[in-house]
Amino acid sequence: MTIYDIAEKCGVSIATVSRVLNGSSRVSAKTKEKILLVMKEQNYQPNPFARGLGLNSMKMIGVLCEDVSDSFYATAISLIESYLRLIDWNVILGCTGRGSGLKYKHLQFLMEKHVDAIIIIGTPFNHTKDLDYLKNVAKKRPVIMVNSYIKHNNIYGIICDEETGMSDIVGKLAEKGCKSVLYLYDSLTYSGRQKLTGYKKGIATHKLDENPLLQNKINRSLEDVEQTVKKLIEQNVYFDAVVTSEDLLAIGAQRAILQMGKNMPIVGCNNSLLAQCATPMITSLDNQLEILCREAVELLTKLMNDKEVPSKMIFPAKLYQRESFIYA
Amino acid sequence: MTIYDIAEKCGVSIATVSRVLNGSSRVSAKTKEKILLVMKEQNYQPNPFARGLGLNSMKMIGVLCEDVSDSFYATAISLIESYLRLIDWNVILGCTGRGSGLKYKHLQFLMEKHVDAIIIIGTPFNHTKDLDYLKNVAKKRPVIMVNSYIKHNNIYGIICDEETGMSDIVGKLAEKGCKSVLYLYDSLTYSGRQKLTGYKKGIATHKLDENPLLQNKINRSLEDVEQTVKKLIEQNVYFDAVVTSEDLLAIGAQRAILQMGKNMPIVGCNNSLLAQCATPMITSLDNQLEILCREAVELLTKLMNDKEVPSKMIFPAKLYQRESFIYA
């Protein structure tokens, strides 16, 4: 079934069929009706490749993340897919992995499909190769970064102010009387750097213990966190609260602390389902993904309609207080 | 940059350029070299839509699931994407949501993009509208169902034998001396039915308590499970072990049980990260997603090469024993 077949069956030209197909301009009600009928009868579907060739678009957005199996990325992609779906856009998914210097390959892969835009979710572009390629991509297509940002023409950032969020947490801990806040993180993405900065600022502002031993970069695994925390306690490194860049780290830390017979406030980040699965439930800083993703898609549609958009939007984080925040 | 530009710059015809582009047939080493050089210089990339139009394929696979933000689906999609990526196929993602009678819309959406095949991850097609459309899809494109199956021409199933897995679990509990095993589940997908059947068979085989109050369908939420389990205990419904269709349910159940001052073996399903975040860590039945997904992609490539493939493949499940299995 092509547009020619439909045209023939209706005794009209393909132009007319194309017109009703695209709801454009004036077509007599009668012919329109007939064409619609035949299209339905024949179950006609325009060929997307031909259409793409003519319009230079197949209404597809490339969405890139490091790893969909991570709940943070998964949630974001779920949200973005559903929002895009509402306005008839498809998502082509790309998972880069956490390695450096290989992300550009995935961008390339998406660009080869002529996606109309690229949405990147919290993925670091530190390696020169990756970064250069990304900037080249931006010359051809808009790039929207969710919870990450790189200042460059045609790259837009929609981020959560986790820095303030984190620094506020430290403030609350200080109010509670905590003096030494342990910070555990696993990677320095844009978001990761924000949180670390927030932690440091919080510590400085509230004149808390600045012991460098209290800042630990570790792997994102329960075993590693537990081991690290236990070791710190065994080595008598004093701390009376824990903040982490990730719920999983907070969970591991909490487990280790309880096992060592201690107790103190613990705060994670990302407010994932994991946080609620731990006992006691983990207090967590929510980066408001739902808002970020909605705004990302909103911004995209504005861009497509040549409207003006801000290059950077910042939304506040929100703390979800749960049991782990209560000093026992 | 089109194939014409490249041809012109090289003083050859587009046919020759196309030949080197597709590595086909014989081209003199010299011209080939020159063409490759110019292509690199000009950063030439063939237009995917034009190519799609000619070949009637853009090497894209539609992948459908209910909800990527669910860790089971997320893991599956992550695996499938990476396997497909290795052989240069793109993933178009579709998330249907858990509603019935709307999934066909999403299939339609994918089919409109002329994907070469569809992979469906554990998504139920109970509603007639959905099912009929799915069967129609199968007339045009191969459909591969991961952890689900519908017997039909051109639909292939790659499933995990969770029925046996579940029934074996009940057996192990019986060996431990348990008499009344509570079963909690949240949905009757293909996989969900398998597990329920496995549970019933296990109960029957080992002559355990068949009290219908021990089979509870509930919402997938921590609050609901906790409430349900507490109510059962308060109503003096006796049970001495819990099995659930989902890790999350097991976690909620465990929490309620501990809070009520009891203790017993608890087993979840899907072996997600959640299971490890609970304390005690939840024993879980792993449906071997990695194997299923790898085989799904393998099967797909065979299909594309017109090789014979089985319509259904079944792999065994695997129990990961953790703390929650130890009767305290």
Next chain:
DNA sequence: TTGTACGCGTTATCAT
């Protein structure tokens, strides 16, 4: 209101 004809960038089938 409707039709004609061309362009979109490939691949593939013929010739040469």
Next chain:
DNA sequence: ATGATAACGCGTACAA
């Protein structure tokens, strides 16, 4: 080994 040219199916400017 290479070139000319016909599909592929659609959108659209222009003509009627």
